[in-house]
Amino acid sequence: MKNLYLWSAMIMMILAAVAGDVLQAHAMKVIGDVGALRRSHGTLHVVRRVLTSGPFILGLFFMALAFFSLLFALSWGDVSFIGPASASLTLIANTFAARIFLKEDVNRRRWIAAILIAVGVVLLNH
Amino acid sequence: MRLARFVGSILSFKRYLVLLAVAVFSAVGDCLLSRGMKEVGSISLSNWPQVFHAIVNPWIASGIVMLLAFFASYITSLSWADLTYVVPASGLGYILIALLAKYFLHEQVSIARWIGIGLIVLGVGFVAADPKVSTTERASELSEAQPAETRV
Numbered sequence A: 001m002k003n004l005y006l007w008s009a010m011i012m013m014i015l016a017a018v019a020g021d022v023l024q025a026h027a028m029k030v031i032g033d034v035g036a037l038r039r040s041h042g043t044l045h046v047v048r049r050v051l052t053s054g055p056f057i058l059g060l061f062f063m064a065l066a067f068f069s070l071l072f073a074l075s076w077g078d079v080s081f082i083g084p085a086s087a088s089l090t091l092i093a094n095t096f097a098a099r100i101f102l103k104e105d106v107n108r109r110r111w112i113a114a115i116l117i118a119v120g121v122v123l124l125n126h
Numbered sequence B: 001m002r003l004a005r006f007v008g009s010i011l012s013f014k015r016y017l018v019l020l021a022v023a024v025f026s027a028v029g030d031c032l033l034s035r036g037m038k039e040v041g042s043i044s045l046s047n048w049p050q051v052f053h054a055i056v057n058p059w060i061a062s063g064i065v066m067l068l069a070f071f072a073s074y075i076t077s078l079s080w081a082d083l084t085y086v087v088p089a090s091g092l093g094y095i096l097i098a099l100l101a102k103y104f105l106h107e108q109v110s111i112a113r114w115i116g117i118g119l120i121v122l123g124v125g126f127v128a129a130d131p132k133v134s135t136t137e138r139a140s141e142l143s144e145a146q147p148a149e150t151r152v
Helices: A002-031 A034-041 A043-051 A054-076 A079-101 A108-124 B002-040 B050-055 B058-078 B083-089 B092-103 B111-128 B137-144 B147-151
Strands: none
Touching: A002 A034, A002 A043, A002 A054, A002 A079, A002 B058, A002 B083, A034 A043, A034 B058, A043 A054, A054 A079, A079 A108, A079 B083, A108 B083, A108 B092, A108 B111, B002 B050, B002 B058, B002 B083, B002 B092, B050 B058, B058 B083, B083 B111, B092 B111
16 A cells, blocks of 8 residues: 555656656747847846746746655655656656657657666666 | 857857756755755654754755756756756766765765666767757757857
8 A cells, every 4th residue: 555655656756747847848948048048138037037937837836746746755665766766767758758748859869868867877776 | 150160169068068067066966955964854744843944054055055056057958958958968967976975975886886877977978979959959050150059
């Protein structure tokens, strides 16, 4: 039963983390290169553009949800399992989500990188 | 033309610095928080006001500043690079955490960990060698006229 709770919290955390990342990546893509924007309109304009972006704020909400799900997961399991497992699963899920929702061109190179790092993260915590 | 290429290469160098900042700030921030929380001890729901005690701990306060810097550089990089480029590239942070844990927190680094570090280095290398940073790169390139940008 505890395992069911643990996995529900972890799945919740991964989904929320991916939703947060995708929304923020989308928000920043719409806003465009902040370096160029800062040079032409000033820092204050950039900060206002970011903080008034709907997807960005929604992304923050999902990041907070991911954080609280992580806290719940940690109360049901070990950090040495939850940390690497959620980090590498989030990485793989992010790659799928970026391809589907952000229409990113995920070539073979990026897939290999994502998988190598996901396996590396698990080994790192051994 | 030569000037445009020069300006372009400075910009792409700046972008590498931003990506490096994403990895460094997240690694240093996590280590500072970890060190601070070891000093403060665990916080339970019944003594939640201890959270405020934790925030004024110098390790945790500087960790929070580092994580804010991480977030700023992270969203900056997302404004010109793909999510599937930034996330693997910032995997460098995991290696920094392992090295900081060894030399700064004096934790043991096992053989499995070193293999993990090797795989992450390989993965980061794979994505960093990708000449294409963004799916929509061509459009932004035309608007900014930076020929060297394709070599990021």
